[in-house]
């Protein structure tokens with residue numbers, strides 16, 4: 485009887501001690517980054533924080549970022565090349581107010597200034613469950629980092645930590661490829677490769693941009709654009725009113741299409757044509773360039789040898805790594821004018837149509853299409869059924885790129 489009573493007392497004591505220890509335990513948990521959040525220049529991401537236990541004003545929480553990227557610039561063709569500051573930042577100035585939380589920078593000499601922030605709580609925040617948000621600032625379209633939090637007791641960061649949170653990735657990255665899960669092609673694991681294939685039996689893989697570069701994206705005419713790692717992408721600058729002309733017809737007749745993007749002068753690294761000038765170490769394959777198409781108002785009468793247009797240097801018309809190796813194309817609009825004045829041509833084709841044909845033809849030379857397209861250089865068979873036909877009568881040209889010619893036109897890289 486006495487023994488039983490003693491046991492009962494011991495059990496009560498254990499329960500009391502257990503509950504007491506439990507009620508003083510404070511745990512902290514971070515929610516994953518929102519599943520639809522993608523890194524963007526100057527777009528913040530709020531992360532929900534849950535603290536359970538008797539949180540009160542004696543507690544301090546320190547948030548830490550780690551493994552933060554510091555890519556040059558803000559995307560693959562824009563921003564300062566010398567900018568190597570962290571792409572994700574914890575700043576005391578950009579946090580939510582009125583949530584019972586006071587933010588400041590902790591004095592932690594071991595951490596860089598951008599990587600940590602401290603939260604303290606007003607007495608009114610005392611509760612057994614408390615939620616609030618910590619905001620992370622983002623400065624790169626491929627920013628990546630990891631976040632965790634540690635809670636300290638009454639002596640703040642001088643005392644041993646009471647509890648640490650889970651670690652989450654910014655952005656959300658379940659498959660660990662450092663690409664936001666919300667990107668359409670997030671399934672890619674070989675993010676440093678450049679392996680677009682096709683069409684048909686064409687063995688030249690890639691378009692000069694790695695999957696990671698296509699994810700990080702480009703500013704094109706002021707709009708940030710992530711491109712497609714399944715299609716070969718071509719960037720073109722044109723100063724003619726006809727823009728890309730019939731070069732747009734180069735895609736569209738098989739599932740492995742080209743995607744064409746018309747870029748501004750500044751989009752291609754201040755006119756030097758390099759489209760991936762802000763490369764991320766470990767994530768680039770080659771320096772790929774835009775095609776530059778310029779109007780030239782000289783004509784045959786001015787002793788220009790090239791009838792309507794010219795893509796040079798000629799030796800690269802059939803080499804790999806185009807358009808990177810090519811310099812540019814000229815469109816001789818005055819020659820086209822003279823041609824349209826010939827009696828047998830008058831009324832058969834508009835000037836705009838003719839210029840569009842020549843633009844398409846010269847862009848064809850930048851993606852390895854030869855004249856007449858089916859084989860050797862300057863081997864026109866007179867059938868004039870393609871934009872690549874080497875005919876003197878523009879109206880005989882077709883604006884199309886027949887599917888049979890796609891075997892050649894995809895040689896953008898050297899095929900490794």
Ligand SMILES: [Zn+2]
Nearest residue numbers: 845849854855
């Ligand atoms: Zn030609």
